[in-house]
Amino acid sequence: MKCISESTEERIKEAAKTVFLEKGFDGTTTRDIAKAAGINSALMNYYFRSKEKLFQSIFNDMCTLMFEGMLDLVNRPISLRDKISKLMDHQFQMMMQNPNLTIFIMNELHRNPERLYATVGMAKKLPESIFHQQIEDAIAQGIITPIDSHHIMTMIIANIQFLFVSKPMTMLAQGLDEAGFNAFATRHMEYVKDMICEYLFKPELSS
Amino acid sequence: MKCISESTEERIKEAAKTVFLEKGFDGTTTRDIAKAAGINSALMNYYFRSKEKLFQSIFNDMCTLMFEGMLDLVNRPISLRDKISKLMDHQFQMMMQNPNLTIFIMNELHRNPERLYATVGMAKKLPESIFHQQIEDAIAQGIITPIDSHHIMTMIIANIQFLFVSKPMTMLAQGLDEAGFNAFATRHMEYVKDMICEYLFKPELSS
DNA sequence: AAAAAGTTTAATCATTTGATTAAAATAAAA
DNA sequence: TTTTATTTTAATCAAATGATTAAACTTTTT
Structure with a gap:
């Protein structure tokens, strides 16, 4: 569904969208998102400063x-x-x-x-x-x-x-x-x- | 609103109902419930074996x-x-x-x-x-x-x-x-x- | 009153979780 | 190529969280 060369930032947002929509903010861990995006969990904080910021973006x-x-x-x-x-x-x-x-x-x-x-x-x-x-x-x-x-x-x-x-x-x-x-x-x-x-x-x- | 001599178990359920309804299962901590019920947080596990069991009861x-x-x-x-x-x-x-x-x-x-x-x-x-x-x-x-x-x-x-x-x-x-x-x-x-x-x-x- | 059973608490444990750091890997610029 | 900047990772931290334990307190039973 996704093209091969998708930016990491987009991959994270896609994964975060999926997980947040499924589990909500409280039910989602940053590790869930990292796993779904296939990245190291520190990368999430590199692109978006925090779980909260990433959530705001998705919301x-x-x-x-x-x-x-x-x-x-x-x-x-x-x-x-x-x-x-x-x-x-x-x-x-x-x-x-x-x-x-x-x-x-x-x-x-x-x-x-x-x-x-x-x-x-x-x-x-x-x-x-x-x-x-x-x-x-x-x-x-x-x-x-x-x-x-x-x-x-x-x-x-x-x-x-x-x-x-x-x-x-x-x-x-x-x-x-x-x-x-x-x-x-x-x-x-x-x-x-x-x-x-x-x-x-x-x-x-x-x- | 509550009569004075309410059983502890009922107090916990009342508090748990309020907090769960407000914050959901994932957003609620056992300490939230204990605080709302005015009890020690270990009491929750004494009456209901776990957060999950208490939630099932409320749900x-x-x-x-x-x-x-x-x-x-x-x-x-x-x-x-x-x-x-x-x-x-x-x-x-x-x-x-x-x-x-x-x-x-x-x-x-x-x-x-x-x-x-x-x-x-x-x-x-x-x-x-x-x-x-x-x-x-x-x-x-x-x-x-x-x-x-x-x-x-x-x-x-x-x-x-x-x-x-x-x-x-x-x-x-x-x-x-x-x-x-x-x-x-x-x-x-x-x-x-x-x-x-x-x-x-x-x-x-x-x- | 003494013993037993039931209730409540403080302290603590093991995990989980959001976040950081320092180093490694990769790409870009010189 | 060397240097610099960017991207990614492994390791780790501090706080939070669900749960347990052992002791204290209260009530009930004998």
Whole structure:
């Protein structure tokens, strides 16, 4: 998967990302990372000054991965209905490729909100977007149910993200394997897309 | 809050619950627990043989707290509409009292699925309930949209649980304090109850 | 009251862990 | 090639951590 001549710094970051996402900050030892990267454990401190610094770097990358695509979408000049659909599709794709991204971010943020506030600052930009204005306009025009955009955004995010946050539990409760879970998630996506759109865009409102 | 003559064992469990829920298994030291319980750290090993055993005990309690009320509800002989509403109310109450219950369980399960599978076994009982049969009946009678009960249960759970899983992020993104978050969550509850019920119980189906 | 059982503590052990250091290996510059 | 700078390693340190032990203290039993 990796090209042969990958810089040591990148190798360390790749390994750290894998291990941190799997075990979290507290559950990860610097030796874990060194082993996963195939390097001497002192090298980690040579490139990144400490476990904490390396973690901050990874956490920042993960927040960017989480939010940049969504930020791009909420500000794109497309119709509300299309935007909501694309927002959900994008999240779903992202989570299928990185199933433990959300549990990682949410958990680390829960453990240490102060330490990570700066890093997650981009989350603040989500509410202040074109999306918000579009919602207000649509409400004024009677196209959608009157409801604050924060709630809509929360619905969009929760129904997809929680699927993956609870992945191990769902697999256990339903006795699914990886493929079975993916099928369930894919089907669920369609249902929640319908549910949210039907809730917002009521026929009696648009008529 | 605690009565004066509380058994040492209970004091330790109370403290361990608080610390484990806050910091997780990896982030918690036995000294943390001892300090929180106001005891010598060797006492923990006297009552519970190890940190691992104590954790298992707490984790089991938390799973029970999470699922027993819901299991009771899904099997109660009440109407589907009432049941869905009560399921959501119950979860909401539970999470208001224990906001980090879900992130704790989901995270520990993610870190160590095998170790905790036995403990979470009760989650398996959720799908095999009267609720499931009620859904199938309602679909057969054309009262609700045809959809597998797993998906309905997931919608019910996700829309509430994720509110609390993402609590720190929501507070940051919207600049809310504790009271502000609670107000947001309470309002959101009403929206998602409406959304789910409207999605399932379509007027054209019941007529 | 004396003995026995149960509870609690201080001191300590062996590992683990994040980090440093000094030296070795490699690459770059002169 | 020699010198200098950069990269990598082995060895090690100090602190933290889970656990144990032996002794002190308390309660219960006889």
